[in-house]
Amino acid sequence: MEVTFKLNGEMVTCPVTQKLTLMRLLRDDLKLTGTKNGCEHGDCGACSVIVDGKLEKSCIYPARNLDGKEVLTIEGVSNPDGTPGDLQQAFLDAGATQCGYCTPGMIMAGEALLLQNNNPTRQDIREAISENLCRCTGYQQIVDAIQATAKSRLNGGAK
Template identity: 50%
Template sequence: MAKVNITLHINGDTYSVAVEPCRTLAEVLREDLNLIGTKIGCGTGDCGACTVLIDGKSVTSCLSLAVESDGKEITTIEGLSTKGDTLHPIQEAFVKEGAIQCGYCTPGMILSAKYLLDRNPEPTELEIRQALSGNLCRCTGYHRIVKAVMVASKKINQQNGPSKASGSNEESD
């Protein structure tokens, strides 16, 4: 199959890659760009382990063709904290609250949480559970994951200050 040249803006870096049109974004991220934090748990969009953000929206990258992301901004788990040993508040809360066991669902779970908190900085428990219902976890029973998202939300809101937190709640989808 003839390859297509595309440009992906991933975690602030720009990559030019030639990909076959049939290849998924998850495959290209993992195989071509060695961004292995994006996991494949099912390949059919049911488990959410491959979740990334494309132009700020959460997408299951195993169902998304790489060519569709040409020219778009992509955030993978590796882009959440780019400095060596510092963690994003969501990552930090996942670690401290015991929200991580086997860790295979973790990157997708964290990015779904980020998508939620970007739109809704003070979600209720039910809103968190609904927002994470496309991400399956077999280890934790979700209890600590939900708690970690609440803890992270508080921390992010403290860092941002109250005005910015409520002002960023513009998208409703």
């Protein structure tokens, strides 16, 4: 079985099996290891990516369903020159990263929220990241980073 989909802006075609998950496809086959494996049961959110504009846990997303879809991972969020995108920079500025293992998934959760709601409240942000576990930060600086990015984008800051 083969699927063809858009990955971080580029069309790719990959062989897949019935049981292959998107996370395994990304990490093992395509060597995009920014998407993290935390539990492989959809309980922690470390593997979060965006599929057709929606936040998905890639560890429970069947790769065979990818045909014709558009996938965005942490590797597709940075600027073309490889520097951090605005939300990534906001994570740095807010001190929202400690061990860094939940960070890619958190950033994807933040991006997914901002696609749907360009002016979220702090409670909106907390709900949007509520299936992404972070054991280091206590979440507050992550909420700060997403909120700051929302404000900056509303004020015409770079997306």
